[in-house]
Amino acid sequence: xxxxxxxxxxxxxxxxxxPASVNFANDYGDVDLxxxxxxxxxxSALNLIDGVPFNRVHIVHSDEVVTMSDTIDVxxxxxxxxxxxxxxxxxxxxxxxxxxxxxxTGAWMAISRxxxxxxDGIDRPAIAAFLPIxxxxxxxxxDLGANVDCSANNLLQFSIMGTALLQAVEYIKDxxxxxxxxxxxxIKGNEIVKxxxxxxxxSPLNFYGNIEGNDxxxxxxxxxxxxxxxxxIVLKSVEGIAKMFSGVVREExxxxxxxxxxxxxxxSTLKRLKNRLDNRxxxxxxxxxxxxxxxxxxxxxxxxxxxFALKRSREAIINNLLARTIDKLSQINQLLRS
Amino acid sequence: xxxxxxxxxxxxxxxxxxPASVNFANDYGDVDLxxxxxxxxxxSALNLIDGVPFNRVHIVHSDEVVTMSDTIDVxxxxxxxxxxxxxxxxxxxxxxxxxxxxxxTGAWMAISRxxxxxxDGIDRPAIAAFLPIxxxxxxxxxDLGANVDCSANNLLQFSIMGTALLQAVEYIKDxxxxxxxxxxxxIKGNEIVKxxxxxxxxSPLNFYGNIEGNDxxxxxxxxxxxxxxxxxIVLKSVEGIAKMFSGVVREExxxxxxxxxxxxxxxSTLKRLKNRLDNRxxxxxxxxxxxxxxxxxxxxxxxxxxxFALKRSREAIINNLLARTIDKLSQINQLLRS
Numbered sequence: 246x247x248x249x250x251x252x253x254x255x256x257x258x259x260x261x262x263x264p265a266s267v268n269f270a271n272d273y274g275d276v277d278l279x280x281x282x283x284x285x286x287x288x289s290a291l292n293l294i295d296g297v298p299f300n301r302v303h304i305v306h307s308d309e310v311v312t313m314s315d316t317i318d319v320x321x322x323x324x325x326x327x328x329x330x331x332x333x334x335x336x337x338x339x340x341x342x343x344x345x346x347x348x349x350t351g352a353w354m355a356i357s358r359x360x361x362x363x364x365d366g367i368d369r370p371a372i373a374a375f376l377p378i379x380x381x382x383x384x385x386x387x388d389l390g391a392n393v394d395c396s397a398n399n400l401l402q403f404s405i406m407g408t409a410l411l412q413a414v415e416y417i418k419d420x421x422x423x424x425x426x427x428x429x430x431x432i433k434g435n436e437i438v439k440x441x442x443x444x445x446x447x448s449p450l451n452f453y454g455n456i457e458g459n460d461x462x463x464x465x466x467x468x469x470x471x472x473x474x475x476x477x478i479v480l481k482s483v484e485g486i487a488k489m490f491s492g493v494v495r496e497e498x499x500x501x502x503x504x505x506x507x508x509x510x511x512x513s514t515l516k517r518l519k520n521r522l523d524n525r526x527x528x529x530x531x532x533x534x535x536x537x538x539x540x541x542x543x544x545x546x547x548x549x550x551x552x553f554a555l556k557r558s559r560e561a562i563i564n565n566l567l568a569r570t571i572d573k574l575s576q577i578n579q580l581l582r583s
Numbered sequence: 584x585x586x587x588x589x590x591x592x593x594x595x596x597x598x599x600x601x602p603a604s605v606n607f608a609n610d611y612g613d614v615d616l617x618x619x620x621x622x623x624x625x626x627s628a629l630n631l632i633d634g635v636p637f638n639r640v641h642i643v644h645s646d647e648v649v650t651m652s653d654t655i656d657v658x659x660x661x662x663x664x665x666x667x668x669x670x671x672x673x674x675x676x677x678x679x680x681x682x683x684x685x686x687x688t689g690a691w692m693a694i695s696r697x698x699x700x701x702x703d704g705i706d707r708p709a710i711a712a713f714l715p716i717x718x719x720x721x722x723x724x725x726d727l728g729a730n731v732d733c734s735a736n737n738l739l740q741f742s743i744m745g746t747a748l749l750q751a752v753e754y755i756k757d758x759x760x761x762x763x764x765x766x767x768x769x770i771k772g773n774e775i776v777k778x779x780x781x782x783x784x785x786s787p788l789n790f791y792g793n794i795e796g797n798d799x800x801x802x803x804x805x806x807x808x809x810x811x812x813x814x815x816i817v818l819k820s821v822e823g824i825a826k827m828f829s830g831v832v833r834e835e836x837x838x839x840x841x842x843x844x845x846x847x848x849x850x851s852t853l854k855r856l857k858n859r860l861d862n863r864x865x866x867x868x869x870x871x872x873x874x875x876x877x878x879x880x881x882x883x884x885x886x887x888x889x890x891f892a893l894k895r896s897r898e899a900i901i902n903n904l905l906a907r908t909i910d911k912l913s914q915i916n917q918l919l920r921s
Contacts, residue, residue, distance in 0.1 A: 459819040459822050462826070473765070482821055483820055494832070497856040500852070507845065511842070514842040521831055
């Protein structure tokens with residue numbers, strides 16, 4: 246099993262991607278890693294780390310780097326020797342089973358789509374991630390930003406991809422789908438959502454119906470489907486409030502000498518709390534609908550966070566995410582045609 | 584100063600609205616309250632409470648009640664004697680300076696709009712509320728669900744109304760406006776948002792630019808503008824994650840005898856924490872763009888929460904929200920014409 250890693254991407258580049266990759270390779274003996282990036286820079290980064298398993302960690306040199314401010318056009322047409330480009334090509338050439346980047350999302354999506362192409366029956370790929378829910382489990386949500394304008398048919402396709410994702414990675418036999426809306430009644434929402442609701446009702450998918458924003462975290466459905474404009478804003482809003490919330494907890498426990506003292510006494514509880522609220526564990530979004538397994542890490546990921554994204558990529562490979570998605574698509578398309 | 588209260592609305596109806604109104608009347612000697620609803624039911628609810636200031640708490644009888652499942656058509660045309668209808672009429676007849684309901688949002692908006700009409704220059708009213716931000720202040724956000732499909736021009740009008748709201752209620756001279764989007768760059772977003780961005784750039788408003796979901800809580804702008812579909816989903820998602828977060832804090836402090844013990848020691852810290860994270864303090868949304876001051880409480884509001892919504896209504900009256908909005912509108916419309 247091999248994962249190609251764009252080591253140059255993300256807010257912290259090699260400082261995060263290389264140590265995380267080495268930790269990951271040390272913890273999982275069944276993976277080989279292809280570190281894609283500027284060779285001398287990767288070598289220096291590796292030199293800083295003890296115990297690199299060099300038999301399973303390989304460097305693939307790239308001359309160029311896609312920056313956060315590069316337009317899709319530049320990334321796609323002017324930088325064909327970038328670490329992003331080469332990481333995806335490794336998947337295309339079957340040298341790797343999956344690839345991952347923490348870089349420019351738009352560029353990563355465009356390059357992946359251009360090189361790998363979409364699956365039969367999928368017009369547009371989507372970005373899916375897992376969110377924590379109240380009972381301690383997870384809910385998948387898509388699209389998180391690949392498509393700002395979506396048709397009802399796109400939303401149906403996202404539902405199919407989400408179903409395959411949950412079946413493959415979470416072993417749920419018939420995942421339920423919720424359509425994100427402003428009310429649970431069928432008459433609610435904008436025209437596209439209403440049309441999508443009808444498409445889903447007449448599909449063989451396990452369609453729960455419309456759900457509202459607060460329902461996401463109740464875990465009443467396994468997959469939350471929405472267009473990329475809404476999904477991206479919701480995801481970032483939720484990240485924002487979670488960050489604020491953690492900050493307030495910290496502030497209150499450091500407010501004065503007494504609260505600071507109690508924080509020492511409550512140390513184990515606060516640690517457990519911090520761990521449960523640690524969103525780094527949920528890092529690693531899938532780019533679904535492509536002819537290859539492609540992952541995206543949060544740009545601001547630290548070493549631990551990037552490590553979790555690598556873990557997700559490995560799980561996707563082990564669970565045959567791609568083959569299962571293709572299966573599910575052909576199954577559902579057959580049912581839709583008959 | 585008089586506030587007309589639809590006492591029949593909300594998940595808990597009279598059990599919440601009546602005690603909250605009495606507490607409010609007792610705390611604020613400068614307001615008279617019109618309790619609108621089925622008279623014998625209001626009387627029984629008042630009988631359960633000691634110390635009602637009857638000189639300032641008046642009952643206005645209504646025969647009908649708009650339920651949560653009533654369609655807008657039923658509420659608007661078939662129930663002209665509902666407590667909602669009569670509460671708004673009290674404002675129209677200048678018997679009250681503001682009205683408030685915790686009932687069916689769609690019906691409340693439709694009735695208010697039908698009876699009061701929109702202000703000159705406003706095509707559609709919007710729902711605005713305040714959200715807590717990191718530094719302890721607030722940011723206003725609109726639209727939160729009145730309009731699921733918006734034009735760029737609607738978004739411009741929301742920005743004008745948001746500006747007037749912040750000037751009136753938060754005393755901010757030139758409030759900054761952020762347009763909620765999937766990226767901060769001008770090229771990002773769907774077509775409507777891009778067009779709205781151009782309208783805002785050429786307006787005399789203090790337009791900050793595009794902001795992302797996580798920016799809402801950083802307080803980088805005073806007013807966050809978006810369409811009602813996105814706004815409603817974001818608001819409810821944020822409520823959902825906040826609830827989950829509070830639940831996790833509670834759970835961890837009640838996990839075992841040791842953590843329970845530390846929760847007693849950390850009691851004052853936890854209390855302060857709870858108070859800061861208490862979203863009831865932010866209850867009370869304004870229906871902006873109408874020829875009258877109309878407020879909406881969360882349907883699930885408890886007594887404390889409904890009290891806070893009443894407080895917001897009082898502040899809006901004291902600060903001449905309506906006159907200021909009209910002023911601001913004519914000012915900006917003059918500038919836009921010249």
